[in-house]
Amino acid sequence: MPGRLFPVGGPVSERDIVDREDFISSIESRLADGQSIMLAGPRRIGKTSIAYEVLRRLKERGFYTAAVDFFRLSDKREFAVSLINACLENRTGIRRTLETLKDRAKSVAGLAKLTVKFRDLEFSVDFLRDDPDEIALLDYALDLPEVLANRDKKNMVVLFDEFQDASRVAGRAEIYKKMRSHFQNHQNVSYLFLGSKEGIMNSLFGNRKEAFYRFATVLPIPPILxxxxxxxxxxxxxxxxxxxxxxxxxxxxxxxxxxxxxxxxxxxxxxxxxxxxxxxxxxxxxxxxxxxxxxxxxxxxxxxxxxxxxxxxxxxxxxxxxxxxxxxxxxxxxxxxxxxxxxxxxxxxxxxxxxxxxxxxxxxxxxxxxxxx
Structure with a gap:
């Protein structure tokens, strides 16, 4: 029996992305040049499919890529761990690198205050505890894309899906100020922000009172002819x-x-x-x-x-x-x-x-x- 002819229920492959070639190429070029991009639109209109195709093409060109979906996260620790894992996967090819390191750390002399060095990326064993210092863990995660890009002499693109949910995950709107304070210093990383609540996303990137004001170029998603x-x-x-x-x-x-x-x-x-x-x-x-x-x-x-x-x-x-x-x-x-x-x-x-x-x-x-x- 043939496989699914018309894909439904999630991101689709490049062959099933209809009438988006020019748009995808434009996003790819902008991100490759170091520009950050924001795309907003209702759920199920293909934003994520577009974004993952852009990441696929950039990865083929030698870029490091990482993706985090806030819709699937519940707190700051999950956010930090998800971002760290997504970044480290570029080196390890393992989707849950932190969990692997945690298992290895437990087999050594306990979880005392040691420093685990993952190649040349250092972080405290405390990060592997069930109750880590969330602030330190999050600070480490937010700077990791730039650190990794510098160490490996790569350019990197990070995707944040359902970005308007970051305040729900972190518990308060100050998370945007914290993220901006880190990201604005990154020279080798560009960001792709997706959101399904257009009003909130347009406010986050278009209201001068918001932390991400004018941080990214807002691109309208064209209709399919x-x-x-x-x-x-x-x-x-x-x-x-x-x-x-x-x-x-x-x-x-x-x-x-x-x-x-x-x-x-x-x-x-x-x-x-x-x-x-x-x-x-x-x-x-x-x-x-x-x-x-x-x-x-x-x-x-x-x-x-x-x-x-x-x-x-x-x-x-x-x-x-x-x-x-x-x-x-x-x-x-x-x-x-x-x-x-x-x-x-x-x-x-x-x-x-x-x-x-x-x-x-x-x-x-x-x-x-x-x-x-």
Missing amino acids: EESWTEYISQKFAEQHIKTDEETIKEILQRTGGHPQDTMLVCSEIYYALLETGEKTVTLEYVRIGHDRALLTLAQVYDEILDEIGQRVSAREVLKRLAAGDKVYAKGNPNETKRVLDVLVSKAIIEKKGRGSYKFVEPMFQEYILREF
Whole structure:
């Protein structure tokens, strides 16, 4: 049985990144020149896939690379350990170098105040304790990219995913001041910051009161052109000797709005529906089946969004009016409606088209609301 034809659920390989070549090349060039970059946009639009492809290309050119995802971290110690491991992997090829060193240290004369020297990178054995000095550990981690780059005469690029969550991980917003105080002195390291909460990210890098003000160049993520999607989708189905036509692909993109992960998911469900029946032609009926199956898969994602915003008075009512195409200010308190709209925009659920006019970032979420309510 063939492997997954349309990848879903995580970063994709270079062959499945659609219509991003110029953008990827631009980011790669900027980072290679020592410029730091910030990309912000809703989750599941392909930011991480773009970022990892950039890192892959830079690594091929001899750069050291490291990646840390704040979404997966819970405290400062985890952040520090994750960054140290990501940096040291460039030398060891081991993903969890600190844990390996910790195991080795335990086999020596206990965990007294010794100094473990990992080649020429020194750190205290105290860092390997279950309760290390978090401040010292974090300071070491934040300077390690520059130290490693200097020692090995390499340029380095560090990726921070879901960067707006750093304050949650560290427990307070001062973490940004601490990070900036280290990073601004780095001469051989450039940084790539990703974030799914555009409002917070734009404030972090665009508000003069914030520590990372003007630290990185903010690049808008371009939309994927319809013709690029059409070429990709038809080619992928053709690999499995499945026929498509312009009408069916247009219908897929109409239903998904060209949203990267939603489009991949609908195409994937169409593909498996065809496998089940043994058919070799994508028809409008199979598009409908794939779309409905994809909506079921996305239900948990959409329910979590609704649960989060549903705590706000009248939020669901505003969403229903938007989904139905009704006048958004037709009912309720206009001030409360405005506050709800601002929240929905900040969470990248909707985007403003003009005065009093909004559209859903994901047409499939709009369809889900219409069906559920």
